[in-house]
Amino acid sequence: MATVSIKDIAREVGVSTTTVSFVLNGKAREKRISEELKDKVLSAAQRLNYRPNQVARGLRTGQSHTLGLIVEDISNPFFAHLARHVEHEADKYGYTVMFCSTENDDKKAAGLLYMLRHRQMDGFIIIPTPGMRQDLCELVAEQKPLVLVDRYFPDVDTCHVTVDNYMGAHDAVKLLIEKKYQKIGLVTLNSTQTQMKERELGYLEAMSEQGRPVTPEMTLHVPFDTSDEQTVGTIMDWLARNPEIDAIFFTTNYLGVAGLDAIRRSGRKIKEDLGVICFDDSILFRLGSPTVTAIVQPIREMGRQAVRMIIDMIQKKQDKVVKQTFAPVIVEREST
């Protein structure tokens, strides 16, 4: 079955493609095309099973009605949920989402962005890797609608939606202190990304405000790109070296997950032995035993907001740079 175009409909009805195009685009009234003709065109389209070619339309109008979404790793539940909400919200506006994972690889990220740009995305929602800074500047310079999520570059003036990482971390530490934990350790990523830096800063300042000294040994910086297995090992070693630590703040969900494993294998007991709190949630924290207190980001709202910002930029060509920060919520569970 050959693909049918407006030309076929035009031939069928015996009118020009213009007329067909107008009718199909709902401009019949505006262009004052007769009802009768309109019906003929519509029924012919139906009969021939016509499907407009969006690629051609995109070429002509310059609008692909597609958003590019670049996340770190779609198999991480945080990003998977974000993707879901982005997709859902975009759909409301008639946009489709093309998504890719950087797998935290700068090279791959650059390639993905390059590819998406060639495919004429109308806008980009990006969770950037550190190496994307330059390319993002270029995007901004070209006035392409762009929203960064989860993290950003302080020196690149872009829209972004994030959570208040500092506050979340700060409150987490305060909670642990209220719960009478004495020596609170930090397990974070060895990364320069803003969200991680702010979480670390929140920890450090909360500790110092409460008059708790932080020695270098108390903070563990896990390398960025190690396997889960290695991460667990690293944390176990650190635990063994620091037996007096009685509570841990993990700065991201997969560190927390690895941490739980490490704690268990070290023969320590969560809660009695060791308080635990983690940035981001996990099904393991919600339903494992014991359950684990988490600093939860309003992912749904963040995804929606990112889409709305992009749509605004696309439609109104508004170039105001909006930086939106959501408040995280601490969900207390058994581990604290």
Place this chain on the structure above:
Amino acid sequence: MATVSIKDIAREVGVSTTTVSFVLNGKAREKRISEELKDKVLSAAQRLNYRPNQVARGLRTGQSHTLGLIVEDISNPFFAHLARHVEHEADKYGYTVMFCSTENDDKKAAGLLYMLRHRQMDGFIIIPTPGMRQDLCELVAEQKPLVLVDRYFPDVDTCHVTVDNYMGAHDAVKLLIEKKYQKIGLVTLNSTQTQMKERELGYLEAMSEQGRPVTPEMTLHVPFDTSDEQTVGTIMDWLARNPEIDAIFFTTNYLGVAGLDAIRRSGRKIKEDLGVICFDDSILFRLGSPTVTAIVQPIREMGRQAVRMIIDMIQKKQDKVVKQTFAPVIVEREST
């Protein structure tokens, strides 16, 4: 900064767009274009920061180099992992993936497929909802490359990659019996989808082979589209009605997750009290306590295979219908 096209390059160098196109497509040699000219074109492209417009190219060539992936719910780890592997494998062949979630809604699924078709996907990888049957027939009739994953329609002749659901379920029940559990219940979805039906059949036949009677009360069919909270309640009620059941086979991961919650809230103890095995894995099963035995699908291989089948169909236009089944692996853990 206006977007630069081959026309700009042509003007810059003082040649025709044809020549530019040849050079840019690596046909300089074939078309015997002089080295000198070739270099000039290349350097001009570089200088002007030329980026080929894939939309235009797609319109001309009829190939978008894009695959449509329709999953049930991207926030379900099974599908998220599948998506990741599909994306990764497609990338190797120079294909990008456009993905969408049906959220198990036939209407939404139809809309997504419709939309992807307009966007000239070169092929489709689909985890179908029951209502997609008709639309898929149409796709097949039009010879569009299509691979179904996880489930299929027995009466629609399409390529598919699945796991041996019957065997997985059968072996799961056998394992529980070996472990001396006496009365094994089934918690499954109230669904006609092949994968669910086969898992149920595997259960039923394994039970009967071992001379274990299955009364209707022993199997629970949870409605398809209920909330997590309701599902937990349904399972708790069922547990209360069937105190003599001492082991449960859950047919999919989120039922298992809800089941663990239900079991805990019912005050029952997994393993001593109640053996548990679940189709599909979860981080909760791997790292929760106690850990839960799972029937694990080789997601990575399945994703890769689906992509390869699609690429084969696209490139060689081979119309042989390939149906591939992988063997699932039972990962024994504490719960059995």
Place this chain on the structure above:
DNA sequence: TTGAAAGCGCTAACAC
């Protein structure tokens, strides 16, 4: 060796 020109499917300014 290189270029002119047609055309992929669609839109829209302009003409009649």
Place this chain on the structure above:
DNA sequence: GTGTTAGCGCTTTCAA
């Protein structure tokens, strides 16, 4: 009210 026509950016046949 409806049609002619140019053109979005690219590829490719055919001619020179």
